[in-house]
Structure formats: structure tokens, C-alpha cells
Amino acid sequence: MSITTNLPLSVEWKDSYIQLLDQQKLPQETVFIDLHTIHDVFDAIVTLKVRGAPAIGITSAYGLVLAANSYNTASLAEFQSLLRKDRDYLATSRPTAVNLFWAIDRLIQVSLQASSINEAKTNLVHEAIQIQLEDEATCRLIGEHALSLFQKNDKLLTICNAGSIATARYGTALAPFHLAKEKNFPLSVFACETRPVLQGSRLTAWELQQSGVDVTLITDNMAAHTIKTKEISAVIVGADRITANGDTANKIGTYGLAILAKAFDIPFYVAAPLSTFDLSKETGEEIEIEERSPEEITHLGGKQIAPDGISVFNPAFDVTPNELITAIITEKGIIKGDYTKAIPTLFKD
Numbered sequence: 001m002s003i004t005t006n007l008p009l010s011v012e013w014k015d016s017y018i019q020l021l022d023q024q025k026l027p028q029e030t031v032f033i034d035l036h037t038i039h040d041v042f043d044a045i046v047t048l049k050v051r052g053a054p055a056i057g058i059t060s061a062y063g064l065v066l067a068a069n070s071y072n073t074a075s076l077a078e079f080q081s082l083l084r085k086d087r088d089y090l091a092t093s094r095p096t097a098v099n100l101f102w103a104i105d106r107l108i109q110v111s112l113q114a115s116s117i118n119e120a121k122t123n124l125v126h127e128a129i130q131i132q133l134e135d136e137a138t139c140r141l142i143g144e145h146a147l148s149l150f151q152k153n154d155k156l157l158t159i160c161n162a163g164s165i166a167t168a169r170y171g172t173a174l175a176p177f178h179l180a181k182e183k184n185f186p187l188s189v190f191a192c193e194t195r196p197v198l199q200g201s202r203l204t205a206w207e208l209q210q211s212g213v214d215v216t217l218i219t220d221n222m223a224a225h226t227i228k229t230k231e232i233s234a235v236i237v238g239a240d241r242i243t244a245n246g247d248t249a250n251k252i253g254t255y256g257l258a259i260l261a262k263a264f265d266i267p268f269y270v271a272a273p274l275s276t277f278d279l280s281k282e283t284g285e286e287i288e289i290e291e292r293s294p295e296e297i298t299h300l301g302g303k304q305i306a307p308d309g310i311s312v313f314n315p316a317f318d319v320t321p322n323e324l325i326t327a328i329i330t331e332k333g334i335i336k337g338d339y340t341k342a343i344p345t346l347f348k349d
């Protein structure tokens with residue numbers, strides 16, 4: 001597999017601990033932090049030091065490995081029960097991205113199949129590494145499929161950071177840009193800054209600039225004007241959870257872009273791995289939307305920008321209804337039309 005970018009890995013297993021790219025410090029500083037306990041992992045997820053659905057999944061899987069390696073019990077049943085408790089603890093870190101639950105449940109299954117504690121510990125670390133390796137291959141395939149939808153010199157619009165640092169590598173919505181660079185295929189992208197915590201300006205602008213991709217930063221309220229005046233050909237976004245009917249939760253602001261895409265009659269694409277689908281939920285109504293602290297809105301860079309005591313509503317995600325989604329791009333190919341019928345075909349071998 002060829003590697004397109006020199007971007008650092010956002011998550012790396014270092015035999016006895018996790019090395020994490022601190023995404024809160026970007027773009028000013030490229031700082032790595034070491035996570036030694038499941039509590040370090042919980043804190044890193046809650047404080048967005050690691051964010052992006054697949055990266056949260058990978059990190060939480062390694063978090064369970066850290067937990068498992070710390071248990072001091074001779075009983076396999078007790079080991080499994082401790083791991084289940086720690087799984088439940090990590091599950092309370094952030095509710096919306098299903099990749100978190102998907103990854104930690106994979107590790108629980110592995111622990112239940114083991115016949116000794118040593119076997120469980122070995123298999124758990126192998127499974128976590130496997131999740132990360134699979135995600136890299138998956139994201140590259142998503143990038144190839146996405147690129148097949150674009151023409152030379154297309155200008156796209158995106159929001160948040162669904163990039164290399166939100167995944168094992170390449171990203172989902174940003175994968176076609178990394179691949180286009182590798183293939184000398186001219187593409188450009190406008191990145192919405194993504195209030196309130198600026199994943200677009202801090203992370204996407206940084207990541208694509210590092211990779212030499214033609215990226216232009218705009219504020220979120222410039223999207224309609226930009227689509228019109230810059231002749232944007234399509235919008236492409238990532239996803240945190242896709243339900244059985246194709247409704248898609250992603251970063252707050254995504255729904256608005258989907259409505260704009262319809263108004264301008266341009267395609268609206270969602271790029272996501274199969275690990276982001278939640279077939280236990282029929283529609284987006286059932287997705288829990290994380291609400292985060294008011295300070296993310298009332299403060300910017302540590303400075304207060306709103307009056308004391310103001311009421312704040314701070315949902316971190318919104319749900320785009322399936323009828324606004326032109327196609328969903330996955331590692332298994334591109335689906336469109338009746339998602340309730342198309343999505344199950346992705347899960348057939």
C-alpha cells in the first residue's frame with residue numbers, strides 16, 4: 001500500500017502505552033502525548049485530544065488493552081467482567097460516533113472467546129492493531145471510490161475534519177484529496193472553519209496544507225456565497241453514525257450544507273466506513289446527539305466573547321436526512337437511491 005502523506009499518525013500503539021497526536025494543540029504545535037491508563041484515554045476523548053469517529057474507535061480499543069493489562073486477577077471470568085465494566089466506562093465518553101462502540105465491542109467479543117487470561121491479553125492487542133490496520137486500508141478504498149466521482153479541477157466543499165488525523169490514515173471525506181495529490185489529479189477544496197471548536201480551520205486546513213492539497217479556508221456562514229461564486233461542484237463530508245435508512249449524523253453544520261447543496265442542485269456526498277453504520281437504529285431520530293459545554297461557544301481561544309449568564313445550546317452534531325444525500329461512499333463501493341435496500345448489500349460478503 002502506498003502512503004500518500006507525511007502526516008503523523010494520530011494514534012500509535014507503543015507496546016505498553018498509546019502515543020497520541022494532541023489535536024487540541026494543532027495547528028500551532030505538533031505535540032504527542034502518552035496515554036498509560038484507561039482514564040487517560042477517557043480524558044483524551046472527552047477533551048477532543050483525539051476526535052473523529054474512526055480515530056476515537058481505534059484509541060478506545062487500545063484503551064481497553066491498557067485496562068486489560070492492568071488487571072491483577074487469576075480468574076478469567078473476573079478478567080472478562082472487569083473488561084466489560086471498563087468497556088461501559090469508555091462508552092460514556094462521547095455518545096454519537098458509533099465507531100467507539102463498534103471497536104470496544106469487538107474487543108469484548110475477543111475476550112469472551114479466550115480460554116486464558118494470557119490468551120485474552122495477547123488477542124486483545126492483536127485485535128486493536130487489526131482495527132487500526134483495517135481502517136487504513138478502508139480509508140484508502142473510500143478515497144479511490146470518492147475520486148471516481150470527481151472531474152479534474154473540481155472544487156469541493158467540506159466541513160469539520162474527516163481526514164487522516166481523524167482515522168488511521170487518509171481520512172474519509174478528505175481521502176480523495178490526498179489520493180488526488182498522489183496521482184497528480186487537480187482538485188481543490190474549500191474548508192468550513194467549523195464553529196464552535198474549529199476542526200476545519202485548526203485541523204483540515206493544517207492537514208491539507210501539510211499534504212500540499214489546494215485548500216481554501218472559509219467561515220461557516222460563507223458557504224452559500226462560496227458555492228455560488230466559486231462554482232463548487234459538490235459537498236463531501238464524513239459521518240459519525242449512519243442509521244439503517246441512510247440518515248447521517250455528522251459535525252454540526254453538515255445538515256445546513258446538505259440543504260444548500262440541494263438548493264444549488266449539486267451533489268452532497270457522505271464518505272464513511274462500514275464501522276460507522278448502526279443498523280440497530282432505523283432512523284436518525286434515534287441517534288443521541290452530544291451536547292457539549294457552553295464555554296465552547298461563549299469563549300474563543302480562552303477569551304470570553306458572549307455576555308455572562310447567556311443561555312447556550314451547543315449540539316456537537318446534526319442529522320442529515322437520507323433524502324438530501326446523493327450517495328454514500330464506503331470501502332465496499334458507492335450506494336445511492338433507496339438506502340434501506342442498498343445498505344444491507346454492503347454487509348454481504
Ligand SMILES: CSC[C@@H](O)[C@@H](O)C(=O)COP(=O)(O)O
Pocket residue numbers: 051052053054097159160161162163166167171172173199237238239240250251252316
Ligand atoms: C472521519 S471522521 C468523521 C466524523 O467523525 C467527523 O466528520 C466529525 O464530525 C468529527 O467530530 P468531532 O467532534 O471532531 O469528533
